[in-house]
Amino acid sequence: MSPAVRQPPGARAIVEGDRRALAQTISAVEDGDPTAAPILRALYPRTGRVPIVGLTGPLGVGKSSLLNALIGHLRAAGKTVGVVAVDPSSPFTGGSVLGDRIRLERKPDDDGIFFRSMASRGEAGGVAAATREVTRLLEAAGYDVLFVETVGSGQVDVAIRDIASTSVVVLVPHLGDEVQTLKAGLFEIADVFCVNKADLPGADLAAKDLGELVALGTGRDGWAPVIVPTSTTTPSGIAELWTAVLAHESFLDRSGHRAERERARLRAEVAERVRDRVGREVADRLEQDPELRRLLDRVVARQLDPAGAADELYRAHYGRR
Amino acid sequence: MVRRGRSGPIRVLIAKPGLDGHDRGAKVVARALRDAGMEVIYAGLRQTPEEVVRAALEEDVDLIGLSILSGAHMALFPRILELLRAQKAARIPVFAGGIIPDEDARKLKKAGIKAIFGPGTSLQEIVTTAQRLARGGA
Numbered sequence: 001m002s003p004a005v006r007q008p009p010g011a012r013a014i015v016e017g018d019r020r021a022l023a024q025t026i027s028a029v030e031d032g033d034p035t036a037a038p039i040l041r042a043l044y045p046r047t048g049r050v051p052i053v054g055l056t057g058p059l060g061v062g063k064s065s066l067l068n069a070l071i072g073h074l075r076a077a078g079k080t081v082g083v084v085a086v087d088p089s090s091p092f093t094g095g096s097v098l099g100d101r102i103r104l105e106r107k108p109d110d111d112g113i114f115f116r117s118m119a120s121r122g123e124a125g126g127v128a129a130a131t132r133e134v135t136r137l138l139e140a141a142g143y144d145v146l147f148v149e150t151v152g153s154g155q156v157d158v159a160i161r162d163i164a165s166t167s168v169v170v171l172v173p174h175l176g177d178e179v180q181t182l183k184a185g186l187f188e189i190a191d192v193f194c195v196n197k198a199d200l201p202g203a204d205l206a207a208k209d210l211g212e213l214v215a216l217g218t219g220r221d222g223w224a225p226v227i228v229p230t231s232t233t234t235p236s237g238i239a240e241l242w243t244a245v246l247a248h249e250s251f252l253d254r255s256g257h258r259a260e261r262e263r264a265r266l267r268a269e270v271a272e273r274v275r276d277r278v279g280r281e282v283a284d285r286l287e288q289d290p291e292l293r294r295l296l297d298r299v300v301a302r303q304l305d306p307a308g309a310a311d312e313l314y315r316a317h318y319g320r321r
Numbered sequence: 322m323v324r325r326g327r328s329g330p331i332r333v334l335i336a337k338p339g340l341d342g343h344d345r346g347a348k349v350v351a352r353a354l355r356d357a358g359m360e361v362i363y364a365g366l367r368q369t370p371e372e373v374v375r376a377a378l379e380e381d382v383d384l385i386g387l388s389i390l391s392g393a394h395m396a397l398f399p400r401i402l403e404l405l406r407a408q409k410a411a412r413i414p415v416f417a418g419g420i421i422p423d424e425d426a427r428k429l430k431k432a433g434i435k436a437i438f439g440p441g442t443s444l445q446e447i448v449t450t451a452q453r454l455a456r457g458g459a
Contacts, residue, residue, distance in 0.1 A: 023381040031329035094330055095355035101376060102365035115379055119330070119360045
C-alpha cells in the first residue's frame with residue numbers, strides 16, 4: 001500500500017491539486033478547526049523544501065505591487081507561486097479589510113498561482129499563528145515558491161522571520177533619517193533590503209543609509225543583507241530582487257544555516273504549542289476558581305498587589321514555590 | 322459574527338466587475354462589513370467574472386458582494402452566477418449594489434442574485450442582509 005492511499009481524503013485532494021480542498025482546509029486551519037489536524041499531519045512530510053519569502057515593511061511602501069511584479073517574473077520562468085497576504089484585524093470589532101489582491105494581475109485560467117488573504121485575528125507580531133501551517137498546505141499542494149506578505153509597522157513585527165527562509169524588508173525613500181535604521185526590530189530581520197519607488201528622488205540616499213547600516217555589520221550568521229532598488233512603475237529591479245533572494249537561499253544551504261535555523265524554529269513551534277495548551281488549561285482553571293474573585297476584590301481595594309494575588313493562586317493550584 | 326458551519330468570522334468578497342471606476346460605494350460597504358466584524362476581501366476595480374469567481378473560491382468566502390454602476394449588470398451578473406454553478410459553488414450567495422433599474426433587479430433576483438441594494442439603502446440593512454445570507458438564509 002502506498003503512503004498516498006492512507007492519507008485522509010482532504011490531504012489527498014490537496015496533493016492532487018484540488019484548489020477548493022486547499023482553500024477550505026486553509027479556512028479550517030485559520031479557525032483552529034480540529035478537522036485540519038489529520039490533514040496537516042498527513043502532509044507534513046511533504047514540507048520544508050521550498051523557499052518561503054517574507055515581504056514586510058510599513059503600510060504603503062508597495063509590498064503588494066512588488067509581490068505582483070515578482071509573481072509575474074516567476075510565472076514567466078515557469079515557477080508556480082503560493083501567497084499568503086496578512087492584513088490586520090480590528091482589535092475592536094475583529095473585522096478586517098484584506099486588500100492585497102487589488103494589485104494581483106494574472107492571465108485568465110492560470111492555475112500556477114494561489115493567492116490567499118488572511119486576517120491577523122489579534123495575533124501580535126503581524127503574522128497570524130496559522131500562517132506557518134498555511135505555508136505547509138501550499139507547499140504540499142505543489143507550489144514552487146511561497147510568499148508571505150505582512151505589514152511590519154516598524155520595530156516589533158518580526159514574527160515573519162520565524163516563518164520565512166528569506167526576509168525581504170521593503171522601504172521607500174524619505175522614511176526618516178539614518179538613525180531610524182539603527183533602531184531595533186524591522187531593520188534587524190532583513191536578509192534583503194528593497195528600496196521600492198526608486199524612481200522617486202531620495203532613493204539613492206535611502207540606499208546609502210542602508211548601505212552604511214549593512215557596513216556596520218547587522219548581518220546575521222555571516223550574511224550581509226543585500227540592498228536592491230526597485231520600481232514597479234518603470235518597472236525596474238525586479239529580476240535583481242529575485243536574484244538577491246536566491247543568493248540568500250543558496251547561502252543558507254552552503255553555510256548549513258538552513259538546517260540549523262529549521263531545527264531552532266521547529267523547537268520553538270513545539271514549545272509554543274505546549275505553552276498554548278498549558279495556558280488554556282490554566283485559564284480554564286482560573287475561570288472556575290471562586291478564589292480568583294475574592295483575591296481580585298482585595299487587589300481592587302489595594303489591599304493586595306497583583307503579584308501577591310498571582311502568588312496565592314499559583315500556590316493553590318500548583319503547590320510550592 | 323460566525324461563519325456558517327465554522328467558528329471564524331464571516332468572509333466576504335467585495336468586487337467591482339467590469340469597466341467602471343467608481344468605487345466609493347464598494348469601499349463604504351466594505352468598511353461597514355468590516356465594522357460588523359467580517360473579514361472583507363476587497364478585490365477592487367475592473368474584475369472579470371472569471372477573476373471574481375476565482376478569488377471567491379481561493380479565499381473560501383461565505384458571500385460575494387458586487388458593485389456596479391456601468392450598466393453592464395445584465396451581462397456580468399448572470400455570467401458570474403453561471404461560473405459559480407460550473408464550479409459547483411452555487412451555494413455561495415451573491416448580493417449586489419449600484420445603479421440597477423427595478424425591472425433588471427427583478428430579473429437578476431430571478432436569476433439568483435440574493436439581494437440588490439440601490440442608492441439610499443442604509444448600511445444597517447446591508448449588514449443585516451449580509452449576515453443573514455452568510456448564515457445560509459434566503
